[in-house]
Amino acid sequence: MHGFANPARFLRIARWLMPLCMGTGIVVALAALGWGLFAAPAERLQGETVRIVYLHVPAAWLGMAGWMGIAVASFTELVWRHPLAGIAARACAVPGAVFTAVCLITGSLWGRPAWGTWWVWDGRLTSMLVLLFLYFGWMALSQASEASDGGQSRAPAIFGLVGAVNIPIIHYSVTWWNSLHQPPSITMGKSAMSAAFLWPLLFAMLGFTLIFAGVVLARMRAILANQQAEARLRRKALAEGDL
Amino acid sequence: MREALDPWTFVVASYAIGVGATAAMVTWSLMAMKRAEKRRDEARKR
Numbered sequence: 001m002h003g004f005a006n007p008a009r010f011l012r013i014a015r016w017l018m019p020l021c022m023g024t025g026i027v028v029a030l031a032a033l034g035w036g037l038f039a040a041p042a043e044r045l046q047g048e049t050v051r052i053v054y055l056h057v058p059a060a061w062l063g064m065a066g067w068m069g070i071a072v073a074s075f076t077e078l079v080w081r082h083p084l085a086g087i088a089a090r091a092c093a094v095p096g097a098v099f100t101a102v103c104l105i106t107g108s109l110w111g112r113p114a115w116g117t118w119w120v121w122d123g124r125l126t127s128m129l130v131l132l133f134l135y136f137g138w139m140a141l142s143q144a145s146e147a148s149d150g151g152q153s154r155a156p157a158i159f160g161l162v163g164a165v166n167i168p169i170i171h172y173s174v175t176w177w178n179s180l181h182q183p184p185s186i187t188m189g190k191s192a193m194s195a196a197f198l199w200p201l202l203f204a205m206l207g208f209t210l211i212f213a214g215v216v217l218a219r220m221r222a223i224l225a226n227q228q229a230e231a232r233l234r235r236k237a238l239a240e241g242d243l
Numbered sequence: 244m245r246e247a248l249d250p251w252t253f254v255v256a257s258y259a260i261g262v263g264a265t266a267a268m269v270t271w272s273l274m275a276m277k278r279a280e281k282r283r284d285e286a287r288k289r
Contacts, residue, residue, distance in 0.1 A: 022269065029265075037258065048250040055261035098268045106257040113248045211265060218272040225279035229286040236289065 007224055010084055014217045022214030029058075029207025035200040043197070052110040054200055058208035059103035063131060064167050065212070066096020067160075070138065071167075074160030084220070087227075089160055090142055091219035095212050097135035104128055115180050123173030124181040127166060134163045 036054030043050035069092035077085035107125065108118045119125065138159055145153040174183045185192045193201070 022273075026269075033258065033262070037254070049253055051254045052257045055257055059261065094272075095268060098264055102261050102264050105260050109253045109257045109260075113250050113253050208265070211269065215268060215272045218276045222272070222276040222279040225276070225283040229279070229283040232283070232286040233289075236286075 007084065007228075011221065011224065014221055018214050018217035018221065020214075021210045021217065025207050025210025025212075025214055027207070028203055029211060032200050032203035032207050036204060040200050041196050046114055049110055049113045050197065052106050053197070054204045056103060056106040056110060057201055058205045059099045059106060060128070061205055062208055062212050063096055063100030063103050063128070064170060065209070066092045066099060067131060067134065067163060067167060069216070070096070070160040071164035074157035077157045078154060078161070086157070087220050087223045088216070089156065090223055091216045093135055093139050093142065094219065095215045097132060097139070099208075099212070100128065100132045100135060104132065111180070117180075120180050122179040122181060123177040124170065124179050127170040127173050131166055131170060134166060138163065 033054055036051050040051065040054075042048050070089045073085045073089035073092065076082045077089065104125075107128075111120075112118050138156060141159055142156040145156055171184075173179065174181050
């Protein structure tokens with residue numbers, strides 16, 4: 001892993017990997033959404049509203065994956081001082097927050113016709129809302145750290161690790177507490193879903209995951225380029241000051 | 244009594260919000276990357 005700690009090596013890889021992830025992800029996600037919207041059947045009990053699953057589930061998965069990305073990057077930053085780890089954590093925050101918000105909104109739009117209500121304060125919905133607030137807090141802390149000490153503070157990394165406690169709470173909330181939300185339909189190695197719903201869902205998850213990876217790589221490139229520009233301008237200003 | 248809600252209204256709204264938010268995020272991230280890399284290249288030239 002330390003082999004990728006070199007920003008120049010990372011940039012060489014990110015230059016071809018980012019457009020590959022982004023392009024493939026957009027094609028796969030659009031195909032899966034078209035499949036889910038026009039070709040997949042309506043469900044016996046939920047009817048046409050089941051089509052929201054092809055957006056809602058990938059968004060929920062990526063909202064949680066985004067925070068896991070922050071937690072892993074934070075751990076790497078704290079333990080190994082990996083120079084790209086803090087940048088990776090910052091790059092995960094915005095797409096993670098966007099997908100968490102999309103999950104909450106599409107879930108609410110699904111709940112109204114399916115449950116008869118836009119929102120209930122049960123374990124799954126509340127812990128997902130807490131995740132969105134954690135993202136907002138992490139982004140504010142990270143920006144404050146960047147403004148005050150150039151991103152040297154360990155506070156965002158510690159917050160990133162502590163916030164990861166919420167991920168298993170989200171995952172197990174539907175089994176720990178009574179909930180209107182259905183229990184997990186897909187678990188490791190088995191699925192309670194029919195293949196007619198499962199395949200477009202798996203393709204949608206793959207497509208959105210590739211888009212997420214592409215966005216993270218693009219944001220890492222942007223943060224690195226801004227840091228390099230700042231460093232160069234600072235060196236130039238110092239050199240001119242010496243003359 | 245069960246309300247007669249048109250499910251397609253909710254499906255279309257979900258797709259519009261999900262696809263719109265993803266497209267906006269992708270566009271914003273790509274533009275920020277291009278802007279930052281242009282700024283770095285200009286700083287190198289100075």
